[in-house]
Amino acid sequence: MTSFVNIEFNNISKHYRRRIILEGVDFKLQKGQCTMLCGTNGSGKTTLLRIMAGLEKPDAGTISTGLVEIKWRTYRRALQAKIMYLHQHPYMFDASVRQNIAYALPRGYSSSDRSRHINEALQWADLESLADNSATSLSGGEAQRVALARAWLRAPAALLLDEPMANMDQESRLRTHTLLRQLKSDGMAIVLTSHDEMQFQSLTDRQLLLKNGKISADSIPMQAENVSTFPVGHTARHHTA
Amino acid sequence: MESLNSATIDAIRLLATGDSELWGIIGISFRVSTTAILIAIPPSLLLAFMLANGRFPGRRLLISVFSTLLSLPAVVVGLTLYLVLSRQGPLGDLRLLFTQSAMVLGQIALCVPILIAMGHSAFQAADRRAWETARTLGASPLRALLTVMHEVRFGLFAVLLAAYGRIIAEVGASMMLGGNILNYTRNIPTAIALETSKGEFSQGIALGIVLLLLAFGLNGMLHYFQGKGRFAT
Numbered sequence: 001m002t003s004f005v006n007i008e009f010n011n012i013s014k015h016y017r018r019r020i021i022l023e024g025v026d027f028k029l030q031k032g033q034c035t036m037l038c039g040t041n042g043s044g045k046t047t048l049l050r051i052m053a054g055l056e057k058p059d060a061g062t063i064s065t066g067l068v069e070i071k072w073r074t075y076r077r078a079l080q081a082k083i084m085y086l087h088q089h090p091y092m093f094d095a096s097v098r099q100n101i102a103y104a105l106p107r108g109y110s111s112s113d114r115s116r117h118i119n120e121a122l123q124w125a126d127l128e129s130l131a132d133n134s135a136t137s138l139s140g141g142e143a144q145r146v147a148l149a150r151a152w153l154r155a156p157a158a159l160l161l162d163e164p165m166a167n168m169d170q171e172s173r174l175r176t177h178t179l180l181r182q183l184k185s186d187g188m189a190i191v192l193t194s195h196d197e198m199q200f201q202s203l204t205d206r207q208l209l210l211k212n213g214k215i216s217a218d219s220i221p222m223q224a225e226n227v228s229t230f231p232v233g234h235t236a237r238h239h240t241a
Numbered sequence: 242m243e244s245l246n247s248a249t250i251d252a253i254r255l256l257a258t259g260d261s262e263l264w265g266i267i268g269i270s271f272r273v274s275t276t277a278i279l280i281a282i283p284p285s286l287l288l289a290f291m292l293a294n295g296r297f298p299g300r301r302l303l304i305s306v307f308s309t310l311l312s313l314p315a316v317v318v319g320l321t322l323y324l325v326l327s328r329q330g331p332l333g334d335l336r337l338l339f340t341q342s343a344m345v346l347g348q349i350a351l352c353v354p355i356l357i358a359m360g361h362s363a364f365q366a367a368d369r370r371a372w373e374t375a376r377t378l379g380a381s382p383l384r385a386l387l388t389v390m391h392e393v394r395f396g397l398f399a400v401l402l403a404a405y406g407r408i409i410a411e412v413g414a415s416m417m418l419g420g421n422i423l424n425y426t427r428n429i430p431t432a433i434a435l436e437t438s439k440g441e442f443s444q445g446i447a448l449g450i451v452l453l454l455l456a457f458g459l460n461g462m463l464h465y466f467q468g469k470g471r472f473a474t
Contacts, residue, residue, distance in 0.1 A: 053377060055373055055377075081379055083377075084377050084378070085373065085377045086377075087370050087373070087374070089370075090374070091368060091370035091371055091373070091374040093371070093374075093388065093391075093392065094391070094392055103375075103378055103380075103388075104378045104379070106379060150378060154378060154379060
């Protein structure tokens with residue numbers, strides 16, 4: 001796992017033309033913690049996630065690690081290897097599932113090590129039977145598993161997911177839930193957005209409710225017990241170049 | 242009609258017998274145009290990508306300028322570069338006029354607007370998530386750019402074909418900047434113009450056949466790749 005310094009976002013604001021998207025939002029990315037951002041459409045969830053991922057620049061606010069404030073440009077450059085963002089509908093490159101997963105593997109591995117790591121990721125996400133299929137023809141749930149396998153392989157310090165279970169059937173939801181739980185147990189900080197406050201209750205440590213670009217509630221959800229999980233591969237990660 | 246038939250038969254005979262003068266002209270054409278497009282591609286596609294995805298002052302103006310330059314007449318490019326490269330011109334000391342290098346410069350000037358304006362459209366068709374996904378997976382900006390190019394490869398290939406087709410068939414700039422010197426700067430279009438003006442149609446038709454075959458071959462390749470391994474129906 002990449003070494004991770006907790007990152008604090010303070011007083012973050014974002015506007016589009018005259019419309020306020022985020023106003024004075026404080027947020028902290030913490031190792032091994034899963035945070036859920038809830039709110040209605042247009043409440044600012046996705047924008048906050050994209051700012052954390054370095055994909056959108058805030059209009060105001062500061063970012064700091066520990067007590068040291070860092071500039072946006074430095075943050076963007078430094079975070080690339082540490083934070084990973086998954087779109088609501090993960091993008092699949094026009095290639096096979098195996099090649100899509102291989103893209104996430106850092107350079108510097110020998111050919112045999114590459115194959116081994118990719119096979120482990122395929123096994124981890126239960127994608128072995130789809131390995132040589134075209135990734136662009138996958139269902140939403142399968143594409144999400146490919147995206148999570150890429151995250152598992154890349155092992156970022158923080159994983160940001162925008163509506164990870166949107167338009168998924170029950171089986172895909174359970175699989176995704178199980179994979180996310182494993183990533184969290186690896187120590188990954190997870191931030192996800194959802195309309196449904198109940199959907200990730202067993203996974204989340206903290207729940208923030210966004211309303212009109214502001215955090216209107218900050219709570220610790222009731223941990224649901226005996227949550228069903230889907231049996232997927234439990235491959236141990238051994239990243240050695 | 243009879244003279245056209247006999248000229249066409251002569252043209253095919255010239256091609257089939259490997260007439261050295263004819264094939265020399267074809268070689269010069271391909272060498273000059275391929276050099277020009279290879280030089281023009283990297284900066285043009287980079288700028289096209291930035292125009293499609295960047296947000297910077299003057300972006301819209303640049304898009305309008307390059308779109309306007311799409312219809313730039315080749316003789317205007319030829320005249321402008323002629324003035325720049327002639328002995329009295331600012332680059333006269335380089336003595337490039339009436340050389341293949343001057344023809345390459347002219348053809349670069351002609352294909353750059355096509356590569357940028359049409360490349361911009363091709364990149365606009367790319368899903369923005371492709372770039373963001375590549376970056377979030379740790380790709381460097383260059384690798385992410387190459388990934389996006391791969392995602393829109395069919396559109397970009399069509400752009401390259403359009404640009405190559407434009408420069409290999411243009412007469413004005415090559416005539417003015419190359420001077421139509423046999424075995425040195427005479428290329429397919431300038432040779433066709435010359436032979437036709439002399440009433441010698443055989444070589445002109447032979448060279449025209451080469452251009453048509455080139456166009457057919459390049460379009461066939463495009464359809465083949467778009468059909469992902471088979472000719473699209």
